[in-house]
Amino acid sequence: MLWELIATVFAGLGAAGIALAIRFISRKKAPRWLIPAFAGLGMLGFQVQSEYSWYQHQASRLPEGVVVVRAIEQQAVWRPWSYIYPQTLRFIAADVANAAPNQRNNAVWLVDLYFFERRLAAKRVPQVVHCQQQARTDFTEQLQIPAPGEAVSADWHKLAENDPLLLALCQRQAV
Structure with a gap:
């Protein structure tokens, strides 16, 4: 700065x-x-x-294997030009190259998400993604990984079928 x-x-x-x-x-x-x-x-x-x-x-x-999964465009009153052409001042990247499959259920992956924001340090947040059930949750010590074929709990957040995180992680790992 x-x-x-x-x-x-x-x-x-x-x-x-x-x-x-x-x-x-x-x-x-x-x-x-x-x-x-x-x-x-x-x-x-x-x-x-x-x-x-x-x-x-x-x-x-970004290093190879880290892909941008969401770019957040912003508009602000004190930046009137941003209403014509919005600015990207934050984005989220996923480290899909270093994602690790769960040993109990290989449809579940642990992936690091990196949150970037202008003029701030990047933040790393570990996430668990269930590719078959299209859901994600925060990685915690209390997290119960579902067995293959078992439904995810209410702690999991459903993802859209075309969610960029789901596409980047699950399609890459399926290859």
Whole structure:
């Protein structure tokens, strides 16, 4: 975040330098307010570009076998441009390459989900996914893994048939 602040200041200084050049070329006929206006627009432009490119940059840095299963687009009143083109400031990735099948029921997989949010550290949350019954739950010490053919308990959350986590994990493991 410190580097982003430094880059924002330098973007403002660079834009102010362009305004100074315009004033020099116009022999000081261009208004003086152009310098702070260009500085402000330069910093704002850099921040907008940085926020829009954050998701693609982070997703491209994920290791092989970690796939994005959900990207959350956001709109905000203080970012009016986000109503035209929503920003992705959070996303969830699943480590399907290192997912482990349950020894008792091979339709049940333990997978790590990573929650990424702009300007925050990533959080790892272990999840248990039942591929046949299309359900998931949090991994806890008290979790009872159902035997093959047995229904899941009420602690499990049903997933849609086309849920990205289910597709990424279960189709990859079936191969």
